[in-house]
Amino acid sequence: MRNFRGGSKSKKETPGTVSGLKAGLHKRIVGQPAALEAIVPHIKIHQAGLSPEGRPAGVFLLLGPTGTGKTKTVEALAEVLHGSERNLLRIDCAEFQMDHEVAKLIGAPPGYLGHRETHPLLTQAKLNSVVSERSPLSIVLFDEIEKAAPSLTRLLLGVLDKATLRLGDNTAVNFERSLIFLTSNLGARGMARELSPGFGFDAMAGCRPALSSKLESVAMRAVRKHFSPEFVNRLDTVVTYQPLDEKSLSEILDLQLAGLQQHIHSRRGCETFYLHVAASGRKFLLNAGTSPEYGARELKRAIQRHLITPLAELIELGIEPGATVIADAPKNSTRLHFRVPAIRLTALDAA
Ligand SMILES: Nc1ncnc2c1ncn2[C@@H]1O[C@H](COP(=O)(O)OP(=O)(O)O)[C@@H](O)[C@H]1O
Numbered sequence: 142m143r144n145f146r147g148g149s150k151s152k153k154e155t156p157g158t159v160s161g162l163k164a165g166l167h168k169r170i171v172g173q174p175a176a177l178e179a180i181v182p183h184i185k186i187h188q189a190g191l192s193p194e195g196r197p198a199g200v201f202l203l204l205g206p207t208g209t210g211k212t213k214t215v216e217a218l219a220e221v222l223h224g225s226e227r228n229l230l231r232i233d234c235a236e237f238q239m240d241h242e243v244a245k246l247i248g249a250p251p252g253y254l255g256h257r258e259t260h261p262l263l264t265q266a267k268l269n270s271v272v273s274e275r276s277p278l279s280i281v282l283f284d285e286i287e288k289a290a291p292s293l294t295r296l297l298l299g300v301l302d303k304a305t306l307r308l309g310d311n312t313a314v315n316f317e318r319s320l321i322f323l324t325s326n327l328g329a330r331g332m333a334r335e336l337s338p339g340f341g342f343d344a345m346a347g348c349r350p351a352l353s354s355k356l357e358s359v360a361m362r363a364v365r366k367h368f369s370p371e372f373v374n375r376l377d378t379v380v381t382y383q384p385l386d387e388k389s390l391s392e393i394l395d396l397q398l399a400g401l402q403q404h405i406h407s408r409r410g411c412e413t414f415y416l417h418v419a420a421s422g423r424k425f426l427l428n429a430g431t432s433p434e435y436g437a438r439e440l441k442r443a444i445q446r447h448l449i450t451p452l453a454e455l456i457e458l459g460i461e462p463g464a465t466v467i468a469d470a471p472k473n474s475t476r477l478h479f480r481v482p483a484i485r486l487t488a489l490d491a492a
């Protein structure tokens with residue numbers, strides 16, 4: 142696969158512009174156009190200086206089944222907006238299931254036990270550290286929000302409403318230049334039921350808009366049950382991610398294989414080689430790494446286990462620079478098979 146598009150920027154991609162943003166996101170996120178359409182306008186409004194005062198630049202709730210790209214969208218936005226997926230402040234809500242853990246986000250007030258030992262996680266300095274020269278917007282991700290203690294939702298209510306957070310030491314953190322993302326798979330079980338065979342999905346499969354709006358209403362019902370009306374009212378946009386069909390999953394595999402090829406090139410330099418995963422090998426990886434339940438979540442692990450680990454062994458045995466390693470999977474095989482056809486010398490080399 143010599144024509145790789147990979148995770149890096151193409152020459153035409155100009156991240157500062159709205160069309161550059163859209164193109165950058167579309168290149169990285171497969172099969173979720175509604176999500177990208179919802180996010181980009183908020184950045185445009187901010188760039189035009191028209192964001193409302195005293196509110197975050199955007200508050201988004203991303204819903205939908207596991208492994209459909211919710212977290213990946215936020216990482217991709219950080220990469221497109223700031224040049225690196227790491228330029229985001231991520232709060233993994235599973236780590237804040239108890240109220241005393243939520244208190245760690247803001248730190249204890251002076252005089253309280255442990256004041257000196259607590260370093261709040263949501264400080265202005267932390268927000269400032271994830272912006273870049275390209276954009277002043279900080280991206281804040283509260284991942285899997287349904288797992289957090291209710292006190293985190295209460296704390297967020299103030300942030301979403303006034304764009305400020307008071308820390309334990311009474312300093313304020315300003316979120317006016319922040320895009321706040323909340324992800325959740327609330328309602329995912331209900332959605333899975335809608336999608337299961339015999340539940341109308343077969344009949345609706347050819348009618349994507351009807352299915353989307355059905356899933357949306359299932360998700361919103363779960364959100365309304367879990368969060369207070371004030372909380373729901375403060376969200377700018379709620380997007381329901383769609384289950385990924387075979388074509389999208391295959392495109393995601395393409396992206397990941399292209400990323401791997403690029404990684405091989407950058408790590409091995411002059412010693413690089415090419416990787417070609419044949420159709421049977423791709424089918425094998427898709428079977429091993431994707432499922433209706435987990436979407437594309439396991440794909441990376443399948444690539445690691447079935448492709449990267451054996452490749453490392455092959456490298457140890459020696460792969461000629463410039464060679465092409467072909468990976469395929471004969472019928473009923475439980476692993477990928479690798480071969481390295483001899484390099485054909487060109488007339489010039491032979492001379
Ligand atoms: N729509 C998508 N486009 C591109 N990659 C995706 C998509 N959905 C899932 N993936 C891949 O699967 C992995 C897991 O997806 P993730 O965004 O974490 O799922 P979730 O919706 O559960 O947050 C990502 O890191 C990415 O590699």
Ligand SMILES: [Mg+2]
Nearest residue numbers: 211212284324
């Ligand atoms: Mg996620």
